[in-house]
Amino acid sequence: MNDRVVPEPQRRRRRPTKQGVVLSAELIVDTALRLIGQHGAEALTVRRLGAALGADPSAVYRYFHSTDDLLLAIADELIGRAQHGWQPTGDWRADLRAIGLRIHAAYQAHPQAALLAAHRTTGRTHETAAVEAMLGILRTAGFPDLEAVRIYHAFVDQSLGFAALDAAALALPAPAATADLEVWQASYARLDAATHPHIAATAGLLTTDMRRSGYPYALDLLLDAAAARLRAAGSGRDRDR
Amino acid sequence: MNDRVVPEPQRRRRRPTKQGVVLSAELIVDTALRLIGQHGAEALTVRRLGAALGADPSAVYRYFHSTDDLLLAIADELIGRAQHGWQPTGDWRADLRAIGLRIHAAYQAHPQAALLAAHRTTGRTHETAAVEAMLGILRTAGFPDLEAVRIYHAFVDQSLGFAALDAAALALPAPAATADLEVWQASYARLDAATHPHIAATAGLLTTDMRRSGYPYALDLLLDAAAARLRAAGSGRDRDR
């Protein structure tokens, strides 16, 4: 870990680079996201980032301890964008569903970045705000603390897991992506009913269903199960609120 | 893509390396898996693999076009291992649960191979066999075809999504991995109850629960919901089987 990073409050940030750009942590994160979006995940190297910024590559290390540090900042930015503009309605199930779909959508918008960021825990402001919101929805709905935490955990990892999975499909190089999709018609739809009766019987349904994300359906299943547990907990000790 | 790879049938594979090892694609895959298991995620580099094999690093390129090619070969091996030795019991819920946990476990055993493999559709024998088994379980249990396909889709993608997510955590370089875990104590456990009441109220539960995978709980939620839908479908047109 290097110590060239000056904490935000002491920054005077006055000095433009040779090419006249005034750097900031924010600008670097935005540029990194743009770089990833335009040229793929492998385009995010310190040297290329420096070039895109119009600065010496090592200048990045004045703002982030390492590339991993930068990645965490990117991850938090993505979470922030998912939350942006969201308002709770008071209906726990609708609220949770909306958050899940928002997370999924935000990551799909930056597939290559999502691949790198989906599995990190940042502990930064946007992330903690999101966690607080989700826990709040569950606890306010009446879930006991232990169950609220477990459902939160399952819910958020399900969202991120599907987000990463679907992002990976989007981030695949074009030929590989189409190849993966065609497998369902080229291979599964032609399997012999004698050896693969169940696939043969549902081939048509399979090829259409596998084309889109399984997340919305999986999300509804999870919310179904959560609602059932809430009902069970509520009827257990009948008086609540 | 290089073309130094000789297709398997033409191989004469006679020449031992300087250190007396006779190479083969199989040996390389096994050694790579062992390397990952013993020395962590970041140990899988071509140079280190060469050293572990007792051969020049570039010898690997006589068997695989690239490291990605090698990782796909490893992935194919993993799918087989997940299924290996599994026997259906006839209880659809127990069977599906077992398959889910097996997939998850197989990927956890070799995290960074899992990372690259989880989102590919291969259409190869191991994969089609697994799909056939899962669909068979659902259809035999009495799910209508459309629902069987949808639940299969949600189930398999949830398994792979969690597998990829948890694998990514394991595949992280050691410092980043510990940092991610410590965030829950260093950051979340210290948030002010005034600004983050729900996190503060559940901090203890959070830090312990987030240490392990959320997959088993999420899996049970999904199976709960599926069982409920099966009941609903069954009572709809009462006579089945």
Add this chain to the structure above:
DNA sequence: TTCTCTACGTCAGCGGTGTTGACATAGCCT
């Protein structure tokens, strides 16, 4: 207005990476 101090952009370089062209040779085939 001038001086000082330091934040921070730049440069050169280290030890790593995947990959490839050229070369030497082991050992199967005739």
Add this chain to the structure above:
DNA sequence: AGGCTATGTCAACACCGCTGACGTAGAGAA
């Protein structure tokens, strides 16, 4: 016995993340 070629080895390339050293812009103090 001899040739052919599969395959192991070597050296080198281009790139990577990262760091120590250095110069200087420009804000703050006087």
